[in-house]
Amino acid sequence: MAFVLVAIFAPALTAFDPDAQVLTDRFKQPVFLSTASTHLLGADNLGRDVLARLLYGARVSIVVGVATVTICAVCGSALGAIAGYARGRVDGALTLLLDIWMAFPSLVLAIALSAALGAGLPNLILALALTGWVSYCRVVRAEVLSLREREFVLAARVAGASATRIVARQLLPNVLGPVLVLATLEMATVIISEAALSFLGLGVGASQPTWGSMLNDGRQYLRQAWWLATFPGVAISLLVLAVNLFGDGLRDALDPRQRGR
Numbered sequence: 651m652a653f654v655l656v657a658i659f660a661p662a663l664t665a666f667d668p669d670a671q672v673l674t675d676r677f678k679q680p681v682f683l684s685t686a687s688t689h690l691l692g693a694d695n696l697g698r699d700v701l702a703r704l705l706y707g708a709r710v711s712i713v714v715g716v717a718t719v720t721i722c723a724v725c726g727s728a729l730g731a732i733a734g735y736a737r738g739r740v741d742g743a744l745t746l747l748l749d750i751w752m753a754f755p756s757l758v759l760a761i762a763l764s765a766a767l768g769a770g771l772p773n774l775i776l777a778l779a780l781t782g783w784v785s786y787c788r789v790v791r792a793e794v795l796s797l798r799e800r801e802f803v804l805a806a807r808v809a810g811a812s813a814t815r816i817v818a819r820q821l822l823p824n825v826l827g828p829v830l831v832l833a834t835l836e837m838a839t840v841i842i843s844e845a846a847l848s849f850l851g852l853g854v855g856a857s858q859p860t861w862g863s864m865l866n867d868g869r870q871y872l873r874q875a876w877w878l879a880t881f882p883g884v885a886i887s888l889l890v891l892a893v894n895l896f897g898d899g900l901r902d903a904l905d906p907r908q909r910g911r
Contacts, residue, residue: 653889657708666699668706668859673697677875692877694867700877703859704885710853710860711889714775714844719833721779726786727829731817733787734794744791748784756781760843764852771854774847778840789832793825827904834897838890845886861886 656663666689675697678687687693691700733744763777797803798821806816847853848862856863861882868878 653708653892654712656705657712660702660705660709663705664699664702666702668698668702669857671696671698677871680877691881692875694864694878695871695875700864700881703864704861704881707859707861707864707882708885708889710771710848710858711841711844711886713771714778715837715840715893717775718778718782718840719837721775722782722836723786723829723833725779726783727790727822727825729783730787730790730792731794731821731825734791735798735813735817735821737795741791744787748787751784757843757846760847761850761852764847769852769855771858774844774853777847778843781843782836782840785836786829786832789828790822790825793828794821797821797824831897831901831904834893834900838893838897841886841890841893 672693673696675689675693676695678684678689678693678697680692680700681687681690683692689699689701691704693699694703729744733741760777760781763780764774767773767777794817803816803820806820811819844853845860845862845865848860849866851863851866853860853862864882865879865886868875868880868882871878
């Protein structure tokens with residue numbers, strides 16, 4: 651929640667423009683290293699304020715994470731529910747597609763898709779979504795296979811409910827818990843993937859500050875300005891840690907078997 655608030659109120663938390671270049675402030679040290687500095691976390695090789703770029707960069711990581719897991723959860727869950735309930739040729743075709751898709755490393759596939767689609771926020775989200783829907787599909791398919799012969803599903807079928815209605819009204823609500831937990835935990839993977847793509851220059855583009863691009867810019871100045879790469883790396887680690895802890899707590903809250911431990 652703290653990261654979300656920081657991203658929303660970024661303009662109120664810093665007086666600096668994240669893209670403003672002040673060459674006289676190049677490599678200015680953080681205030682805790684130099685009292686003459688006006689930059690709380692220092693300035694980069696172009697005199698841009700590191701703190702301002704961190705705050706605005708949080709917006710990209712959070713937007714990409716939320717948008718990607720939402721698309722993956724909706725599309726993957728729908729496909730998994732359809733395959734698990736229909737079975738037969740539909741299930742067989744989707745299972746084959748899943749096996750083929752999972753044969754490619756997700757990050758390598760995301761790099762290839764990002765390079766093909768080009769830079770930009772929508773293209774980045776699409777590339778990550780195309781590599782992340784498989785997990786949701788597999789989880790929902792397995793859950794639906796175990797639920798499709800339960801009494802409430804059989805009762806709906808006897809009552810004349812259509813397959814679409816059974817999937818939408820009976821099955822999907824019962825797999826919402828596992829999907830929410832998976833989405834929370836997968837968001838950490840998406841954030842790391844976005845940082846990796848931005849580090850490689852395949853993210854949202856140079857016009858918008860991102861933590862991955864800040865890491866890339868700062869890696870060549872580690873000896874003279876260690877803060878350029880250190881603070882973005884710490885920010886990524888803290889955000890991923892926070893998301894994982896939230897996911898673990900959500901899993902424990904939604905799984906009755908975990909409550910007594």
